[in-house]
Amino acid sequence: MQLRRDDVLRGARDLLDADGLDGLTMRKLGAVLKVQAGGLYWHFSSKQALLEALAGDLVAGVAETPPAGPWDQRIATLAHRLRRALLGVRDGARLVAETFVTQPTTVLAGRTGMRILIDDAGLSPEQAAWTVIALSHYVIGHTIEEQAPRLDWADKLAKAEQRIGDDLIHDLGAAITADPDRRFEFGLGLVLDGIRRRVEAGQP
Amino acid sequence: MQLRRDDVLRGARDLLDADGLDGLTMRKLGAVLKVQAGGLYWHFSSKQALLEALAGDLVAGVAETPPAGPWDQRIATLAHRLRRALLGVRDGARLVAETFVTQPTTVLAGRTGMRILIDDAGLSPEQAAWTVIALSHYVIGHTIEEQAPRLDWADKLAKAEQRIGDDLIHDLGAAITADPDRRFEFGLGLVLDGIRRRVEAGQP
DNA sequence: ACCTGAACACCGTTCAAGT
DNA sequence: ACCTGAACACCGTTCAAGT
Numbered sequence: 001m002q003l004r005r006d007d008v009l010r011g012a013r014d015l016l017d018a019d020g021l022d023g024l025t026m027r028k029l030g031a032v033l034k035v036q037a038g039g040l041y042w043h044f045s046s047k048q049a050l051l052e053a054l055a056g057d058l059v060a061g062v063a064e065t066p067p068a069g070p071w072d073q074r075i076a077t078l079a080h081r082l083r084r085a086l087l088g089v090r091d092g093a094r095l096v097a098e099t100f101v102t103q104p105t106t107v108l109a110g111r112t113g114m115r116i117l118i119d120d121a122g123l124s125p126e127q128a129a130w131t132v133i134a135l136s137h138y139v140i141g142h143t144i145e146e147q148a149p150r151l152d153w154a155d156k157l158a159k160a161e162q163r164i165g166d167d168l169i170h171d172l173g174a175a176i177t178a179d180p181d182r183r184f185e186f187g188l189g190l191v192l193d194g195i196r197r198r199v200e201a202g203q204p
Numbered sequence: 205m206q207l208r209r210d211d212v213l214r215g216a217r218d219l220l221d222a223d224g225l226d227g228l229t230m231r232k233l234g235a236v237l238k239v240q241a242g243g244l245y246w247h248f249s250s251k252q253a254l255l256e257a258l259a260g261d262l263v264a265g266v267a268e269t270p271p272a273g274p275w276d277q278r279i280a281t282l283a284h285r286l287r288r289a290l291l292g293v294r295d296g297a298r299l300v301a302e303t304f305v306t307q308p309t310t311v312l313a314g315r316t317g318m319r320i321l322i323d324d325a326g327l328s329p330e331q332a333a334w335t336v337i338a339l340s341h342y343v344i345g346h347t348i349e350e351q352a353p354r355l356d357w358a359d360k361l362a363k364a365e366q367r368i369g370d371d372l373i374h375d376l377g378a379a380i381t382a383d384p385d386r387r388f389e390f391g392l393g394l395v396l397d398g399i400r401r402r403v404e405a406g407q408p
Numbered sequence: 409a410c411c412t413g414a415a416c417a418c419c420g421t422t423c424a425a426g427t
Numbered sequence: 428a429c430c431t432g433a434a435c436a437c438c439g440t441t442c443a444a445g446t
Contacts, residue, residue: 002429026420038422039430047420097348098298102357107364111372118372125372129379134342134391141345142338144301153306160311168315168322168329175333187338193401194394206410230439242441243411251439 003033008043012054013089020149021091055096056103059085063108071120071199072192078113079139079188086143093143100140110136121199131195138191139184146180153177207237212247216258217293224353225295259300260307263289267312275324275403276396282317283343283392290347297347304344314340325403335399342395343388350384357381 011033016024026047030037044050062085066077086092100106110132117128157173175183215237220228230251234241248254266289270281290296304310314336321332361377379387 025418027418035429036431037420038432041421042429094302097301097345098352100349100352102360104360104364104367107361107373107376108368110376111368111370114372114376125375126379129372129376130382130387130390131394132376133379133387134346134394137345137349137391138338138342138395139345140348141301141341141343144344144348145304145341148302148304156306156308157311160308163308164312164315166315168318168333169311171329172311172314172318172333172336175330175337178334183334183337186334187341190335190338190398190402191342191394192398194397197397197401198394229437231437239410240412241439242413245440246410 003035003039003043005043008033008040008050009053009057012050013057016054016095017090021094051095052099052102055099056105058088058092058096059103059109060105061085063105063112065112066116071116072196074116074120075113075135075195076188076192078109078116079135082109082136082139083143083184086140087147091147093140093147097140097144100136106136117195121195122202123195123198127198131198135191138187142180142184142187146184207239207243207247209247212237212244212254213257213261216254217261220258220299221294225298255299256303256306259303260309262292262296262300263307263313264309265289267309267316269316270320275320276400278320278324279317279339279399280392280396282313282320283339286313286340286343287347287388290344291351295351297344297351301344301348304340310340321399325399326406327399327402331402335402339395342391346384346388346391350388 008029012024012029015029015032019028026040027037030040033040040050044053059082062078062081066074066081068074086096089095096103096106110129113132113135114125114128117123117131118125121128123131154177157169157176161169161173212233216228216233219233219236223232230244231241234244237244244254248257263286266282266285270278270285272278290300293299300307300310314333317336317339318329318332321327321335322329325332327335358381361373361380365373365377
């Protein structure tokens with residue numbers, strides 16, 4: 001029963017989900033796939049290459065053209081898809097962040113966003129490019145934090161609140177522990193509003 | 205000549221700058237400080253704890269209250285300070301991203317931002333908290349990408365451009381390789397515009 | 409209090425050799 | 428073509444023992 005490239009990727013994905021990015025080692029992956037660790041290097045030239053392939057696969061679906069509709073809704077769809085993709089596996093955002101632009105699938109997703117901003121929203125190609133980049137930075141930043149191990153946050157926040165003794169810290173803590181879906185929506189809305197300003201300025 | 209906690213932190217910072225986050229090992233740090241690796245565990249309970257202390261120090265200055273002025277300018281100052289802090293050491297953004305909210309200094313920086321948004325811009329405490337969180341996600345996302353090793357980006361982008369054969373990919377590539385300062389400014393402006401919408405909606 | 413020495417249980421990667 | 432076996436040069440962490 002020989003191993004194919006896709007089997008390795010699937011095994012890596014499962015192991016990532018089980019043990020996290022720091023727990024994903026070539027030796028454990030070998031064990032899962034019933035293969036010596038060294039054998040994996042026939043399929044991938046390095047662990048880094050394997051991780052990049054994994055990251056590429058993760059964001060593969062994002063680039064599909066969203067259904068017709070208002071430009072802001074279509075862009076929101078892309079942003080949601082990217083977040084969903086990153087959330088698809090443990091530490092997905094960290095994984096993708098470290099191999100971001102090098103991935104063809106990421107480039108394609110960026111292009112899809114640009115199309116919408118140019119054709120539907122009327123931005124210049126340059127503006128569109130800068131905008132999709134900024135938006136992706138927000139999505140990735142948010143999702144990294146969302147996926148970060150929350151272990152003892154509550155404790156540390158409570159301590160900070162006590163030490164500083166401030167209502168603002170309490171409100172900040174409440175926001176941090178709030179529903180990530182809603183927090184993402186809020187930040188996305190903020191960025192979209194920023195884009196709207198540009199769009200309106202362009203066609204008054 | 206005994207080692208103090210601060211000496212360890214300073215050594216770790218230097219080593220981080222020299223070898224990057226993946227190259228920062230307890231054994232190399234021990235060598236730099238003329239100490240056995242195990243000896244470091246008297247000063248820090250784990251490597252993780254050391255990294256967290258390093259991250260905390262890095263963003264320590266961000267929380268200082270910015271000079272008086274329009275609220276958007278003061279918020280921009282905070283965002284620039286955070287980026288500068290992250291750029292202060294190699295892989296600083298990655299380092300901070302993984303230990304983000306647990307750091308008291310980060311909490312303090314968030315509080316400073318909230319003060320401005322509440323007192324100067326007239327947002328509710330809740331809105332202010334959600335806003336500083338979203339903004340910090342953008343800053344961190346941007347800076348992680350900015351600090352990512354660029355090794356063979358140009359090659360891969362050129363290949364993607366060739367393969368897809370699209371002007372949009374060319375424009376996207378140009379944007380990605382553009383001056384990070386200007387790209388950061390653009391994205392920050394986008395988010396600030398989004399906040400302005402909220403502010404105007406709040407006090408029409 | 410602060411560190412050494414030495415060990416334990418791991419890593420990624422290479423590469424001759426097997427099938 | 429695909430993998431084994433074994434090695435190389437590393438890791439983080441613990442802990443008795445030294446000073």
